[in-house]
Amino acid sequence: xxxxxxxxxxxxxxxxxxxxxxxxxxxxxxxxxxxxxxxxxxxxxxxxxxxxxxxxxxxxxxxxxxxxxxxxxxxxxxxxxxxxxxxxxxxxxxxxxxxxxxxxxxxxxxxxxxxxxxxxxxxxxxxxxxxxxxxxxxxxxxxxxxxxxxxxxxxxxxxxxxxxxxxxxxxxxxxxxxxxxxxxxxxxxxxxxxxxxxxxxxxxxxxxxxxxxxxxxxxxxxxxxxxxxxxxxxxxxxxxxxxxxxxxxxxxxxxxxxxxxxxxxxxxxxxxxxxxxxxxxxxxxxxxxxxxxxxxxxxxxxxxxxxxxxxxxxxxxxxxxxxxxxxxxxxxxxxxxxxxxxxxxxxxxxxxxxxxxxxxxxxxxxxxxxxxxxxxxxxxxxxxxxxxxxxxxxxxxxxxxxxxxxxxxxxxxx
RNA sequence: CGGAGUGUAGCGUAGCGGCUUAACGCGCCUGCUUUGGGAGCAGGAGACCCCGGGUUCAAAUCCCGGCACUCCGACCA
Numbered sequence: 037x038x039x040x041x042x043x044x045x046x047x048x049x050x051x052x053x054x055x056x057x058x059x060x061x062x063x064x065x066x067x068x069x070x071x072x073x074x075x076x077x078x079x080x081x082x083x084x085x086x087x088x089x090x091x092x093x094x095x096x097x098x099x100x101x102x103x104x105x106x107x108x109x110x111x112x113x114x115x116x117x118x119x120x121x122x123x124x125x126x127x128x129x130x131x132x133x134x135x136x137x138x139x140x141x142x143x144x145x146x147x148x149x150x151x152x153x154x155x156x157x158x159x160x161x162x163x164x165x166x167x168x169x170x171x172x173x174x175x176x177x178x179x180x181x182x183x184x185x186x187x188x189x190x191x192x193x194x195x196x197x198x199x200x201x202x203x204x205x206x207x208x209x210x211x212x213x214x215x216x217x218x219x220x221x222x223x224x225x226x227x228x229x230x231x232x233x234x235x236x237x238x239x240x241x242x243x244x245x246x247x248x249x250x251x252x253x254x255x256x257x258x259x260x261x262x263x264x265x266x267x268x269x270x271x272x273x274x275x276x277x278x279x280x281x282x283x284x285x286x287x288x289x290x291x292x293x294x295x296x297x298x299x300x301x302x303x304x305x306x307x308x309x310x311x312x313x314x315x316x317x318x319x320x321x322x323x324x325x326x327x328x329x330x331x332x333x334x335x336x337x338x339x340x341x342x343x344x345x346x347x348x349x350x351x352x353x354x355x356x357x358x359x360x361x362x363x364x365x366x367x368x369x370x371x372x373x374x375x376x377x378x379x380x381x382x383x384x385x386x387x388x389x390x391x392x393x394x395x396x397x398x399x400x401x402x403x404x405x406x407x408x409x410x411x412x413x414x415x416x417x418x419x420x421x422x423x424x425x426x427x428x429x430x431x432x433x434x435x436x437x438x439x440x441x442x443x444x445x446x447x448x449x450x
Numbered sequence: 451c452g453g454a455g456u457g458u459a460g461c462g463u464a465g466c467g468g469c470u471u472a473a474c475g476c477g478c479c480u481g482c483u484u485u486g487g488g489a490g491c492a493g494g495a496g497a498c499c500c501c502g503g504g505u506u507c508a509a510a511u512c513c514c515g516g517c518a519c520u521c522c523g524a525c526c527a
Contacts, residue, residue, distance in 0.1 A: 051519085
C-alpha cells in the first residue's frame with residue numbers, strides 16, 4: 037500500500053489526558069481513534085493488526101476441530117431471563133425497540149449458543165462439538181480504562197464446547213490450554229504470559245486465566261517461583277499461601293492483564309435451557325459445557341504495552357500491519373524514485389505486504405513515522421547505496437546493505 | 451457507583467474578572483527555498499472559549515446545574 041494514499045496520519049499532538057501507553061502509541065500512529073470512553077474505531081493499520089490476530093486465533097481454533105459461526109449481537113430478553121442473567125449481569129446493555137420489546141446487546145453468548153446447539157444435538161453421536169466466533173461484545177463497564185484494554189465494545193473470540201460428561205470436558209479443557217499457548221506464542225507475548233488460577237465466577241470454583249505481565253495490567257498475580265503457575269490475587273485468600281501445583285510458598289508478585297480466560301461451565305447453562313442428549317445406554321443426560329475467550333483488542337493493546345521503545349511500537353512480525361516498510365527518502369531524486377518503485381513491485385510479486393512511503397515529505401518525518409508505526413523491517417532507498425538496499429529491523433540497531441533476494445529471504449524468515 | 455482533575459481553532463496548549471480585536475505550537479492552504487531523524491522564510495484560512503442558568507457596568511475567566519473526558523477507588527460472567 038502506498039502511504040500517500042493512507043488517509044490516516046501520524047501525530048505528535050495527543051491529549052495530555054490520555055495516560056494509557058497503548059492508547060497513546062496506537063492513536064499517534066493512526067491505528068485507532070477514540071469515539072468515546074472505551075469505544076474505538078479500528079483504522080486501516082489497526083484493523084490489519086486485528087485481522088492478523090484474528091486469523092492466528094482462527095487457525096488454532098480450526099486445528100482443534102472447532103467450527104466458526106457468527107451469532108447476533110442483538111439478543112431477546114427472554115433468553116437472558118432463562119438463565120437469570122437479565123437481572124444479575126450488571127454490565128449488560130439493555131434496550132427497547134419501537135414495539136417495546138426488550139433486548140440485550142450481547143455481553144457474552146451462552147444465552148444464544150446453548151439454545152442454538154439444542155436444535156442440532158440429540159445423540160451422544162453428536163458429541164463432542166465446539167463452535168466459536170469472533171464478534172463484537174458489549175459490556176457497560178462502569179469505568180472504561182487503560183486505552184483499548186478495557187472497552188465497552190470490543191472484539192472477542194469466544195468458543196463454546198459441548199460434552200457428554202465431565203471427563204470429556206476436562207480433556208478438551210487441557211487441549212484448549214495448549215492451543216492458547218500456541219496463540220500467545222505466535223502473537224509474541226508467551227514469555228510474559230502465565231497460566232493463572234482465578235475465580236470461576238458463578239460457574240465453578242476456579243477458572244484459568246492467561247495473564248500477561250505488564251504494569252498496565254489491572255490484576256495482581258502471584259507467580260510461583262518454582263513451577264511458574266500463578267494465582268490471581270482475587271482468590272489468594274482461599275488457598276493462601278501455598279501453590280496448589282507444587283506446594284511452594286515463594287511467589288513473585290506482578291501486575292498483569294488477562295488476555296485469555298477458560299471456564300468449565302459444567303451444567304450452568306445447559307441446565308436452564310435443558311440441553312440434553314440421548315446416551316448409548318438409552319438414557320437422557322445433561323450436556324457439560326466449557327467456554328473459552330480471548331479479547332482481540334485487548335490482545336493488541338497488550339502487545340503494544342510490551343513491544344515498544346521510546347520511538348514507538350515494535351510489532352512482532354506475525355501481527356505487524358505490514359511485513360516491510362519501504363521508504364523513499366528523497367522523492368525528488370528520479371533515479372531513486374524509480375528504484376523504489378521497482379522494489380515495491382518486486383516485493384509485492386514476492387507476496388510480501390509492504391507499506392511504501394512515497395510521500396513528498398522530509399526525511400526526518402518519514403523515519404520518525406517509520407519507527408512509530410513499528411513495521412518489523414525498514415527498507416530505505418535514498419540513492420546513496422548503488423545496487424543495494426539499506427535494511428534495518430525495527431527491533432535492532434544494526435543497519436545492513438542487502439540485495440532484493442536477501443531481503444525477501446530475511447522478511448520471509450521472520 | 452464514590453473521590454479528584456480537565457473541557458478554548460482539526461490536534462496540543464496559554465489566557466482565569468477590564469490594554470482581549472481570544473494568544474502560541476503542530477497541522478492545513480499559497481509561493482519560494484529545502485531533503486538521512488518530526489526543515490526555513492513570507493503570506494493566508496480556521497474559534498457559538500462544552501451546554502444551560504446566574505452574579506456583574508463588563509464573563510473564556512466568578513457561582514450553580516448538566517454533559518463529556520482523564521486519573522484514583524469500588525466493580526469486572
